[in-house]
Amino acid sequence: MEDPDSYVNECSGNLSGIERRHRYEEVSPHFDSHPEARIVNDTMNKRRICVVALPIGWCIGLLLAQAEKGATWGKRLSLPLLLCTITVFAAGQEFPLKKVPLLTHLVDYEAAWSPNGRQIVLISNRHGGMKVHILNASGDADGSEMQQITSGPNEDDSPAWSPDGRQIAFVSVHDRVSDIFIMNADGGDVRQVTHNLGQNIHPMWSPDGSRILFNTTFFGESTPQTDQASDEKRVIGEKRDDSIDLATIRPDGSDLQRITHGGGYTYASFSPDGKWILHRRQHGEVSQVFIMSSDGSGDHNVSGSSTLDGWPSWSPDGNKIVFSRHLQSGFQIFVMNRDGTRVRQLTDAPGEFVNPRWSPDGRRILCGRRLGGVSLAVFQAPM
Numbered sequence: 001m002e003d004p005d006s007y008v009n010e011c012s013g014n015l016s017g018i019e020r021r022h023r024y025e026e027v028s029p030h031f032d033s034h035p036e037a038r039i040v041n042d043t044m045n046k047r048r049i050c051v052v053a054l055p056i057g058w059c060i061g062l063l064l065a066q067a068e069k070g071a072t073w074g075k076r077l078s079l080p081l082l083l084c085t086i087t088v089f090a091a092g093q094e095f096p097l098k099k100v101p102l103l104t105h106l107v108d109y110e111a112a113w114s115p116n117g118r119q120i121v122l123i124s125n126r127h128g129g130m131k132v133h134i135l136n137a138s139g140d141a142d143g144s145e146m147q148q149i150t151s152g153p154n155e156d157d158s159p160a161w162s163p164d165g166r167q168i169a170f171v172s173v174h175d176r177v178s179d180i181f182i183m184n185a186d187g188g189d190v191r192q193v194t195h196n197l198g199q200n201i202h203p204m205w206s207p208d209g210s211r212i213l214f215n216t217t218f219f220g221e222s223t224p225q226t227d228q229a230s231d232e233k234r235v236i237g238e239k240r241d242d243s244i245d246l247a248t249i250r251p252d253g254s255d256l257q258r259i260t261h262g263g264g265y266t267y268a269s270f271s272p273d274g275k276w277i278l279h280r281r282q283h284g285e286v287s288q289v290f291i292m293s294s295d296g297s298g299d300h301n302v303s304g305s306s307t308l309d310g311w312p313s314w315s316p317d318g319n320k321i322v323f324s325r326h327l328q329s330g331f332q333i334f335v336m337n338r339d340g341t342r343v344r345q346l347t348d349a350p351g352e353f354v355n356p357r358w359s360p361d362g363r364r365i366l367c368g369r370r371l372g373g374v375s376l377a378v379f380q381a382p383m
Helices: 056-068 078-092 228-233 239-243
Strands: 037-042 047-052 108-113 119-124 131-136 155-161 167-174 177-184 200-205 212-216 245-249 265-270 276-283 286-293 309-314 320-327 330-337 352-358 364-371 373-380
Touching: 108 155, 108 352, 108 364, 108 373, 119 155, 131 155, 155 200, 167 200, 177 200, 177 212, 200 265, 212 265, 245 265, 265 309, 276 309, 286 309, 309 352, 320 352, 330 364
Parallel strands: 330 352
Antiparallel strands: 037 047, 108 119, 119 131, 155 167, 167 177, 200 212, 212 245, 265 276, 276 286, 309 320, 320 330, 352 364, 364 373
């Protein structure tokens, strides 16, 4: 409902993590054995296509041969026409290329440090599907030691460590409904927290571990249908975020408490002392960083005049906020004081940088980087 990604919004376009689906349509299986054929992932349209470099004369011959056999334009002639079109396009393209199709599409996102800073929990598709994984923070940079700790047909999203590091809250999407679950840090003893509460994402623990803060559509009068045309115009968030409010619940699923009213509250987290809630506030296509008291009172803007901020996160001491801001080149990482002063840009590199998280010792910042796929990046935090 955010992100990445989104998955971006965290991953592709404005699709959120819980809506992202990996559907592939296999085209031209008859040419898989052709020596010039190769399968390419078309990530823009989420398809797999078989691209064959064929001579124009060969295509025309195939068209005539199939026409003699009574082939219809809508069916048997469509494939050679497609292949001829691809061949002509390849021959006529201009260099340097403005877009280069990906052969693979790796997704590592929604990462968070463990309380002791030794591990990172994240969502990854490295082993098939969008699943919760654990990565040693001091391990190999290529993620080869990453371990998958959830399984099954459902997609997962938004993992968050408990303050003592023994449990992980996360989202599981089943039958098109997203619910909050918790499990042990090794993936065992999975328990469902939310039941029949609409769509629920982005769980974050209170500092004492007694409650889970999350985004929910449960209190909305009605959940608006996804408006793809409207969502495509948004740089961050989705139309359905307008109906999302904040609530807390106990880890055993009891004592649901509503915090906000009116919708547009997403991506929230408690301050280290538990007295404040940092969150993204959405008004139509405007997205800003706000802070309120833990009871929902005193909500105020700390983004100032900026209208495209998101993914806010506290520094370990609660005095600063790291977040993403959209510039002409895309999202980059910024930091500011908790009152919105002393704004400073931290990244200005190729790609887009989202979902920043300060390490527990305050020395590093972990974030997602969108550049082709979605990967993780870490850099030294400002002093």
